[in-house]
Each structure stands twice: as structure tokens, then as C-alpha cells.
Amino acid sequence: MHSYYDSERQLTDGLPTVQACASELCLSSNYFADLIKKQTGITAGEHIHRFVMSMAKSRLTAGEQVCQVAYALGFEYPQHFSRLFKKMEGCTPSEYIASRNRRPDHRADNGDTGATAG
Known part of the structure; x- marks a missing residue:
């Protein structure tokens, strides 16, 4: 998925799909989905959505507009993004930004000490 976004395919092809990810790895969609489910315990689609939401939260925290x-x-409409964000995170992107802005130390709630892994 990193290569999908690094090559900016989302700008022409939209959100990454299970089929696109499987194709990148020269696997069938079904085999790829089965591997992801076996390794992570979640569906390939949910795995993709979690990846996208992680990128979204990072961008929102950095100050980008919704x-x-x-x-x-790669969302066609911002409303689709907001709907998925609320479904996955339990709040709208705007509510997420507001909650982050109210906290004096954004790292305090997720256990991040600021140290980087080497």
C-alpha cells in the first residue's frame, strides 16, 4: 500500500482495493484476502481501511484540511471520507481535529514517548 501511495495511484485510481494490492504482489484477490485474514485476523478490506485511516489521522494532525x-x-468525495472516518474512528474528522487541538500533549493518550525505533 505504501507503493500505491508513493506512486500517487490514488489520484487516478482512487482508494486502493483488494484487487490492486493483490495484483502488486502477483497474487489472486482471493489468495491475498485469505493471507491477510490468516495473518491479521481482519479482512483485507478492513486492513486497507485501517492503513488509509492511519494516513488520514497523520495528515489531519499535521494541519491539513479535511x-x-x-x-x-483517493476519495472521490470528502463526504465518503468523513463517513468512513466516523465508522472507523467513532468521530468525524473535524471532531478528531478538535479533540487533538484540546490536548496539551498529543502523545499522552497513545503511549508514544517520542522515542524512535531503530
Whole structure:
């Protein structure tokens, strides 16, 4: 999925799909989906959505506007992004930004000490 976004395919092809990810690895969609489910315990589609939401939260935290994030990640409409974000995260992107802005130390809630792994 990193290569999908690094090559900016989302700008022409939209969100990554199970088929696109499987194709990148020269696997059938069904085999790829089975591998992901066996390794992670979640569906390939949910795995992709979690990856996209992780990128979205990073961009939102960095100060990008909701519409910018939606289009940059490959959503056709910002409303679709907001709907998926709320489904996955339990709040809208705007609520997420507001909650992050109210916290004096964004790292305090997720156990991040600021140290980087080597």
C-alpha cells in the first residue's frame, strides 16, 4: 500500500482495493484476502481501511484540511471520507481535529514517548 501511495495511484485510481494490492504482489484477490485474514485476523478490506485511516489521522494532525486529506487519499468525495472516518474512528474528522487541538500533549493518550525505533 505504501507503493500505491508513493506512486500517487490514488489520484487516478482512487482508494486502493483488494484487487490492486493483490495484483502488486502477483497474487489472486482471493489468495491475498485469505493471507491477510490468516495473518491479521481482519479482512483485507478492513486492513486497507485501517492503513488509509492511519494516513488520514497523520495528515489531519499535521494541519491539513479535511477536503485536502480526502482527495489526497483517493476519495472521490470528502463526504465518503468523513463517513468512513466516523465508522472507523467513532468521530468525524473535524471532531478528531478538535479533540487533538484540546490536548496539551498529543502523545499522552497513545503511549508514544517520542522515542524512535531503530
